[in-house]
Amino acid sequence: MKPVKIGLCGLGTVGGGTFNVLRENAVEIAARAQAPLEISLVGARRDNPLCDLSTTRVTRDIFDVARDEDVDIVVELIGGTTVARELVETAIRNGKHIVTANKALIAEHGNEIFALAAEHGVAVRYEAAVAGGIPIIKALREGLAGNRIEWLAGIINGTGNFILSEMREHGREFSDVLAEAQALGYAEADPTFDVEGIDAAHKLVILASLAFGIPLQFESVYTEGITRLTPQDMDYAEELGYRVKHLGVAKQSDAGVELRVHPTLIPKERLLANVNGVKNAVLVEGSAVGPTLYYGAGAGAAPTASAVVADLVDLARDISAEQENRVPSLSVTDDALRDLPIVPMADVVTPWYLRIEAEDKPGVLSKVATILSDLGISIEAIIQKAPPPGATRVPVIVLTSHAAQGKVDEAVARMEALDSISSSISRIRVEELDG
Ligand SMILES: NC(=O)c1ccc[n+]([C@@H]2O[C@H](COP(=O)([O-])OP(=O)(O)OC[C@H]3O[C@@H](n4cnc5c(N)ncnc54)[C@H](O)[C@@H]3O)[C@@H](O)[C@H]2O)c1
Ligand SMILES: N[C@@H](CCO)C(=O)O
Numbered sequence: 001m002k003p004v005k006i007g008l009c010g011l012g013t014v015g016g017g018t019f020n021v022l023r024e025n026a027v028e029i030a031a032r033a034q035a036p037l038e039i040s041l042v043g044a045r046r047d048n049p050l051c052d053l054s055t056t057r058v059t060r061d062i063f064d065v066a067r068d069e070d071v072d073i074v075v076e077l078i079g080g081t082t083v084a085r086e087l088v089e090t091a092i093r094n095g096k097h098i099v100t101a102n103k104a105l106i107a108e109h110g111n112e113i114f115a116l117a118a119e120h121g122v123a124v125r126y127e128a129a130v131a132g133g134i135p136i137i138k139a140l141r142e143g144l145a146g147n148r149i150e151w152l153a154g155i156i157n158g159t160g161n162f163i164l165s166e167m168r169e170h171g172r173e174f175s176d177v178l179a180e181a182q183a184l185g186y187a188e189a190d191p192t193f194d195v196e197g198i199d200a201a202h203k204l205v206i207l208a209s210l211a212f213g214i215p216l217q218f219e220s221v222y223t224e225g226i227t228r229l230t231p232q233d234m235d236y237a238e239e240l241g242y243r244v245k246h247l248g249v250a251k252q253s254d255a256g257v258e259l260r261v262h263p264t265l266i267p268k269e270r271l272l273a274n275v276n277g278v279k280n281a282v283l284v285e286g287s288a289v290g291p292t293l294y295y296g297a298g299a300g301a302a303p304t305a306s307a308v309v310a311d312l313v314d315l316a317r318d319i320s321a322e323q324e325n326r327v328p329s330l331s332v333t334d335d336a337l338r339d340l341p342i343v344p345m346a347d348v349v350t351p352w353y354l355r356i357e358a359e360d361k362p363g364v365l366s367k368v369a370t371i372l373s374d375l376g377i378s379i380e381a382i383i384q385k386a387p388p389p390g391a392t393r394v395p396v397i398v399l400t401s402h403a404a405q406g407k408v409d410e411a412v413a414r415m416e417a418l419d420s421i422s423s424s425i426s427r428i429r430v431e432e433l434d435g
């Protein structure tokens with residue numbers, strides 16, 4: 001059997017993991033790919049002590065890989081959107097197929113990259129870009145192809161979920177857990193991408209495109225990270241029967257598509273509420289199948305390599321097929337993509353958790369209730385805590401029924417304008433996730 005020749009660019013966490021998984025599982029991989037997958041050339045700034053490169057050709061210039069005559073598939077694992085984009089486009093122009101783990105690149109430049117690949121008759125695969133080792137791209141693109149996807153909701157950033165889990169379970173400091181996630185190779189080169197929700201937004205936009213057949217539109221995602229969550233809010237949520245998780249949510253309705261990434265209260269008994277550490281999970285509601293859940297490691301060397309190698313096996317099988325006989329990059333061909341409106345956040349309806357710091361005197365609760373009821377927002381639950389020692393204000397926690405964000409914004413502005421209420425009401429959306 002003629003080997004399929006791979007050019008590996010980047011030998012960091014994921015590149016090193018991919019190199020080793022290809023070596024360690026070579027027999028199984030060759031049987032499945034119906035050809036040996038041979039690492040023909042590695043492009044890396046420096047060697048990785050975890051990889052034995054003694055029998056491998058290595059170049060310090062990754063563009064050598066994109067142009068190498070011997071290479072069939074270029075694997076881009078350097079990250080970022082500038083050099084990585086140039087590398088991928090150069091490789092495509094040289095007739096190479098592409099495998100990448102780079103969600104920023106696909107989310108921000110995927111439309112152009114897929115078009116260029118189609119023009120040159122090559123394929124681009126990116127399973128590792130979303131939810132690490134979980135085969136969620138393949139599930140949406142192929143396994144669920146018979147469904148209209150109604151909505152999906154996922155914990156899609158391993159670093160953020162690791163931080164929230166450690167804070168809740170062990171009372172650890174945010175910065176301390178983030179440093180550990182970086183040391184373990186989970187975090188992005190710029191970890192603000194993880195904690196400010198940007199990485200999750202990159203992933204959500206990819207999932208939404210596959211689910212709804214719409215072009216990639218990263219700029220349309222509402223993005224909120226986990227940096228403003230407080231241990232108090234996590235504790236009060238628990239008391240009310242919820243857990244705080246950072247979710248990416250995409251929903252399709254008559255009004256259009258909701259694309260949003262933010263912290264969320266989830267009922268404690270839901271499976272997603274119990275996904276901890278670096279694990280990711282994506283819940284997908286299909287019209288025919290109902291809810292399905294995909295769970296596994298969302299980051300790390302070997303789990304991410306598992307997804308990169310799966311793409312390589314798929315491509316090895318597909319390599320001799322004509323472009324039109326391959327699975328399209330975004331599940332449907334370009335001309336079948338739909339132009340659906342994005343629902344403005346002011347119109348997005350969810351229940352809300354509000355933490356209001358109020359003066360401990362009569363009449364304040366009734367003012368809160370009046371403001372909410374004037375705007376047609378009902379109260380599902382309300383708890384008033386004892387004031388912390390020495391504090392002049394008491395936390396009042398309100399759970400509302402379903403309310404549009406625009407109404408809640410107005411209610412919060414009216415409450416914050418009162419002298420008896422402090423000017424920073426904490427608010428978190430609630431997702432019941434009853435699929
Ligand atoms: N770490 C994870 O768990 C994980 C999971 C899924 C996806 N990803 C994605 O995989 C990609 C790689 O992430 P990583 O965690 O392996 O990063 P990393 O920093 O560990 O590795 C990147 C490597 O690329 C090399 N590199 C960068 N620019 C280069 C250049 N111009 N020439 C040669 N080498 C260059 C760096 O020296 C480094 O060794 C990113 O797109 C990331 O978003 C990472
Ligand atoms: N930094 C990412 C890597 C996986 O995409 C995460 O923590 O989820």
Ligand code: NA
Nearest residue numbers: 127130132134
């Ligand atoms: Na994946």
